[in-house]
Amino acid sequence: MALIAMAAHNGRIFALTALGRHTEAEALACAALAAHRVPDRFTLVLRLGLARSLNGQGRHEEALAEAKRADELYRSLPKEQRRPETGAVERARATALPRPGA
Template sequence: MPYIAAAARREQIYALTELGRHTEAEALARYALTSYREPDPLRLSLRLGLAHSLSSQGRHAEALAEVERAAVLRRNLAREHHHVTIGGVELAAATALLGLGRGTEARPRVAAAYDACLSAFGPGHYRTRKARALLDRINGA
């Protein structure tokens, strides 16, 4: 049950963020992270959801700190779990870096995220489209 509840909360976090309800998404992400402590891909995606909600609030330094925690977790995951998070850490990092005015650092990260997502998921996937949009924004298109 804890896994199912955390997975449902993850989807709520992303939905709230997309609806522009960033403080609610942040609160739910923080709650989910205190409730679900397994060092697995789900926890990683909860961290990334928190990072996205923070970036959406303009709190880019805090978002980048969450991305760094997510990157540590990803490094510790077994290789067979990495497909779940393809491009996610890089996309969240690029978003935070761009928000901090560090576009030159953000560009290679989002380009890598886009390439990885395009290869793994195709052009219509949510994460691929988000990476493409951020890359276009950085490139001024």
């Protein structure tokens, strides 16, 4: 049941971000991360969702820091747990980088 709940949280965070409801996505991601303290794949996807929500709010430095935490977690996971998120950490980091002229 815990895995289903984490997957549901991740889906809601993703949907809220896609709808432009970034502050709600951030709050849900933070709450889910506070409740789920195991450094596993779900923590990784929650951190990536948090980074997306921060980017959506224009809080790029915070998003970049969150992407860095996600990258550290990604590298610590067993190879079979990393595969589904291949490229996701790099995308989160690239999205958070400062834009020229911004």
